[in-house]
Amino acid sequence: MRIALLEDEHEQAQHIQSILSEKGHHCDSFPTGQSFLGAVLHRSYDLIILDWQIPDMTGIEVLENIRAQLNWPVPAVFLTQRDSETDIVRALDAGADDYIAKPARAAELVARINALARRSNPEIEKEVLVYGPFEIN
Secondary structure, three states: OEEEEEOOOHHHHHHHHHHHHHOOOEEEEEOOHHHHHHHHHHOOOOEEEEOOEOOOOEHHHHHHHHHHHOOOOOOEEEEEOOOOHHHHHHHHHOOOOEEEEOOOOHHHHHHHHHHHHHHHOOOOOOOOEEEOOEEEO
16 A cells, blocks of 8 residues: 655654555655645555644645545545544544544554555455466456
8 A cells, every 4th residue: 555644753754654664555754744745646645644743734734735636535544642632523524534643553553544445445346257277357
């Protein structure tokens, strides 16, 4: 899965990228909202992870911009220090699909990403045609 990560803290970004790459995901990290928007609006990502507090804009502003400009609803997860009920509700109302408070537990982060992937890209049952020793799917 191709994942775009908005995280301005370099060590945190590397840690998340490491967790995701160990599970077979490709993760590109961006330190600013502008660099993140430029990438997400011009490249194809299967999922985005957003921090709320970044230098040039808020994660909410980034998400609202993406939701307004993309023709498809890329799954979005907030991964942030902010953990009040008000912040969580605001992010979900802005279009986030999930919300995780930092510090994220590695197994939980991966499980939540995998759950979103299953919901957003359900596998289509394929009929397998068998002709002698050949299988076509």
